Amino acid sequence: MVIDVRNTYETRIGTFRGAVDPSTTAFREFPSWVDHQFQLVKMESHQSDSTADNISELKETQIQEPKRLPRVAMYCTGGIRCEKASSFLLSKGFKEVRWKLNSDHFKGLVYHLEGGILKYLEEVPRAESLWDGECFVFDKRVSVEHGLVQGTYKLCYGCKQPVSDADMEAPEWEHGVSCPHCFSMKSDEEKERARARQRQFQAWGIIGGPDKGRRDPAKSSSKQ
Numbered sequence: 566m567v568i569d570v571r572n573t574y575e576t577r578i579g580t581f582r583g584a585v586d587p588s589t590t591a592f593r594e595f596p597s598w599v600d601h602q603f604q605l606v607k608m609e610s611h612q613s614d615s616t617a618d619n620i621s622e623l624k625e626t627q628i629q630e631p632k633r634l635p636r637v638a639m640y641c642t643g644g645i646r647c648e649k650a651s652s653f654l655l656s657k658g659f660k661e662v663r664w665k666l667n668s669d670h671f672k673g674l675v676y677h678l679e680g681g682i683l684k685y686l687e688e689v690p691r692a693e694s695l696w697d698g699e700c701f702v703f704d705k706r707v708s709v710e711h712g713l714v715q716g717t718y719k720l721c722y723g724c725k726q727p728v729s730d731a732d733m734e735a736p737e738w739e740h741g742v743s744c745p746h747c748f749s750m751k752s753d754e755e756k757e758r759a760r761a762r763q764r765q766f767q768a769w770g771i772i773g774g775p776d777k778g779r780r781d782p783a784k785s786s787s788k789q
């Protein structure tokens with residue numbers, strides 16, 4: 566089982582083929598998803614026939630015992646959320662195995678994609694890749710593709726989620742205010758506040774703008 570540890574606004578623009586999407590809207594929902602997901606596995610009880618005198622059958626049962634928890638591979642954007650997810654699963658009795666890049670990605674006893682999707686996209690060429698779509702990143706690029714080339718998504722400043730060109734054609738799209746993904750979740754009051762903020766941003770350039778607090782990359786690199 567391969568689990569995408571990221572949230573829905575990330576998984577909807579790209580995932581590894583065949584991965585399970587827990588459909589979380591925030592990482593804090595992940596532990597309860599795990600509890601729910603693997604409780605079902607826990608309830609599977611072994612039919613132990615006490616009258617069985619077949620030793621090989623008994624042995625088989627014993628060998629199968631540790632398989633109660635399935636093999637799980639996890640990945641996230643840069644590997645950090647997997648560290649948290651890993652320690653949670655370890656606390657639930659899972660055994661840790663590092664998931665090495667360029668090994669048999671989805672078949673081995675695997676646990677955690679080191680360096681995350683970003684390292685994978687950087688190193689694995691598109692032709693050999695199991696990745697579909699784009700990877701949402703928390704910087705100005707919004708999304709990246711293979712080779713870490715900037716992707717096609719833009720950001721909705723209303724919800725900080727990625728939007729496609731098609732999203733921006735939708736009637737729910739209003740620059741700086743809402744997109745099809747957040748339109749129905751925002752009250753008229755919130756939209757009005759966002760419009761005011763957007764007007765302020767257009768007038769002053771910086772206040773509350775999307776680039777607030779961003780470092781000048783030229784400056785910070787020259788210091789080092």
Ligand SMILES: [Zn+2]
Pocket residue numbers: 721722723724725726742743744745746747748
């Ligand atoms: Zn939005």
